[in-house]
Amino acid sequence: MNAIRPRSRRARLRGSLTILAFILPALALFCMLVLTPIIVGFYTSLFKWNGLGGLPRDFVGLDNYTRLFADPVFYGDLWHTVVLVVLSLVIQLPLALGIALLLNQRLRGRAFYRVVFFAPYVLSEAITAVLFMLILSPSVGLANQILGIVGLDGLEWFADQSTVLLSLFLVITWKYFGLHMILYLTGRQAIPREIIEAAQIDGGNAWQVFRRVTLPLLGPTIRISIFLSVIGTIQLFDLVWIITEGGPSHASETLAVTMYQFGFKRFQVGYASAISVVMFLLSLVFALGYQRYVMRRDLEGATTVLREQR
Structure with missing residues (x-):
């Protein structure tokens, strides 16, 4: 022994x-x-610094944060983020779920449709932005030409404060809903066929089977999808910057766009660092709260499986 x-x-x-x-x-x-x-971001946010000439030396404490929370543009950025999140949860994710369930059926050419719907996600943000700048161009864009054919007036898609945010959401939906569609399709295919068949044998119609069986079993996948959508919206930058640069008159500006403008165009790196810290804290608080109160059962289930395997 x-x-x-x-x-x-x-x-x-x-x-x-x-x-x-x-x-x-x-x-x-x-x-x-x-x-x-x-x-480094936390440290530089306490200084007035242009990013040049060595380390920051002009210590200002919390002045950058005081200035940030007094800036109406900051609250406009938060409002734009909230609007995009709500639109994603109400339109984009249900659309992705519906297409995923449709493509799970026995359809001719469904593999082709899966590739077509997922293809936009493979494209880079820059290519997507340039593509929709051409499609939604007020003068020569395909969208306004189609509106003209059906007798409607063209729109100033990205140049009008009343339409720019919705136009950006259209681009975001086209770009990212394929990712969520694949997530939902994978989750649906992981549901054993026997469970669906048992519900149908018990007399459940298509809606009842979806509501009582499919949707609850897709719960973990839906929660992951919502998490990715919200975090991605908080950090949204590429598409907005290339298409509108936050205009017109800050109507499409996001926190990341504001941070970039102050940090790399106005050389107010200390203030831009304060914005980045706020973005980080927003993402962190949401992530921790979401995992604690929404994904708690999913994480506990994964931990239990790992313990059993060990």
Whole structure:
């Protein structure tokens, strides 16, 4: 027994060292690429700094945050984020779910349709932005030409304050709903066929089977989809910057666009860092709260499975 204990201790030590050897490179990259920028962002947000001439020296404390929370543009950015999140939850995600359920049926050419619907997500944001700038051009755009054919007046899609946000949402939906469609399709295919057939044998119609069986079983996938949609909207930058640069008159501006303008065009890096800190805190609070109160059962289930496998 005494000879076995040292061996078991050595085996545990060897196992711990092996795990540490695998973790250290990833931990080093995490500290270098994630933790360090966060710390630097918090630090520079306390200074008035243009990003040039070495380290920041003009310490201003919380003045950048006081200025930020007194800026109406900041609250406009928050409102635009809320509007885009609500539109995504009400239109984009249900649309993706409906198409996923449709493409789960036995349709001729459904593999082709899956590729077609997912293809926009593969395109880069820059290509998508340029494509829709051409399609929604007020003068030569395809959209206004179609409206003219049916007898309607053309729209100033990205140049009108009343339509720019909805126009951007159209682009965002076209670009990203394919990702959510694939998530829902994968979740639907993971549901055992026997459960659906049992519900149908019990007399459930299509709506009842969807509401009572399919939708609850898709719950974890839907919650992940909502999480990705909200976090992505908070950090939205590429499409907005290329298409409108936040205009006209801040009507489509987001937090990331405002941060970029102050940091890289006006060289007010301290103020831009304060905006980045607020973005980080918004994302962090939402992520922690969402995982704590919405995804709690999903995470507990995953933890239980891992423990059983060990």
